[in-house]
Amino acid sequence: MGTQHAKFTRSALGIAAALAVTAGFAGCGSSNNTTTPPADTATSAAESPAAATVNMTWWENNNAEPGLTFWAGVVKDFEAANPGVMIETQTYQNEDLRAKLKTALTSSGAPDVFQQWGGGELKDQVKAGYVMDLSSKVSAEIATLGAGNISGWQVDGKTYGLPFTLGVEGIFYNKDLFQQAGITATPTTLPELVDAVKKLRDAGIEPIAVGGQDAWPAAHWYFNFVLRECTAATIQGDATAMKFTDPCYEKAAQGLMDFVGTNAFNDGWVTTSAQQGAGSSAGMLANGQAAMELMGIWEPSVVGSLTPDQKIPSFLGWFPFPSVPGGGGDQTAAMAGGDGFSCFAQAPDACVDFIKYIVSDTVQKGVAGTLNQMPANPNATSALTEPILQQIAEASKSITAKQLWLDTVFGNNVGTAINSNVVALMQGQAQPAEFVKAIQDAAATA
8 A cells, every 4th residue: 555555555564575475365445334343353342331441543544535434434333343442543645654653653652553564664663562462362364364465464473463455566557548559468578568668659658657756666666677587585585684695686776777768767757756646656647647557456546546536447457567588586476565554562452353353354345345455355355346456366366476575575774775776776876786785785784
């Protein structure tokens, strides 16, 4: 959501570097949400009328409609089913939220419930004692979501959060602009993508929008080249060993530089934001100013929020990241991730109940049908109504190797190094060897 990483988000998962998830990812709710949480979420306050009021703060990144109205309804219903529990919601733009959380978790102002992207970031939070261990309290939810699907929110076998959206990354595109440029089939290989870029340029169309100002959208291009050049064993090994000495990392950097050299990205991509307004990379795709954007599963809802009618455009299509000829990695694997929530270590028990409610069938069907996001709960995929999401959900069933966002898997130090240096790499201001050296230096201090 990683990309509002989510990253609306984007955005992520646990220290297990690869999400070898065999179950298909599933695809929030209604502004008139009148459903009642399951009985097991009505806890201590309901059982003990004399109990003192429990006040909780919730930080999340659904800062636009229909998310604002939907989540307000979820909170209202939960409070009604749990008398004495009051939740104060604070919404932030994704990058602002990530920055605020880093400071808040170290202070007395930490939120009780907060957005959780997992991976090395979660591992650092657990090590510092900021996150509640939910393991003994969410066994039923783990069974519903699937053990593999929640591995990213686990550290050393213990569960510290649950995802509410989950899905694979790919390239979203404008079918009308493809037709205008004479592109009759979606690219399946990198040379075919380069050919599509040329046809779009020849037709006077900006090929690919990228939010270079926010860095992480550019970093996702590097992630996908790494996925095509590095083996899963290499990526998993470096999530623990933090060495990054395999030549595949430099080869991936060179591959990205070469692709930039095809004039693939929108003019001014370095100063283009990711999701903030019509001039953002998502806005360019939403309004027909660019033909493609590489993004996570949150993209349809983001694009829909930036169109004049606030709807997902009918021209929106999707295809997996193309294979790279000669690459040493898995050519059919996909970057994947989602958004979840964790409880602060000192949060009240009601925090756990609230997270469990969020991943319930009821709320998850709202995530799918109203928010147009891919739900983490597979029981909710039937509520998907948008064709683009139905297509991705179906395609996900055949993607057996799913890799969590690398900036999340590798932790804050390495993730920051990648995000901070990738734009310089793509501008030719840093060479591939220098880029990888920056990653190695950051890993040495992790």
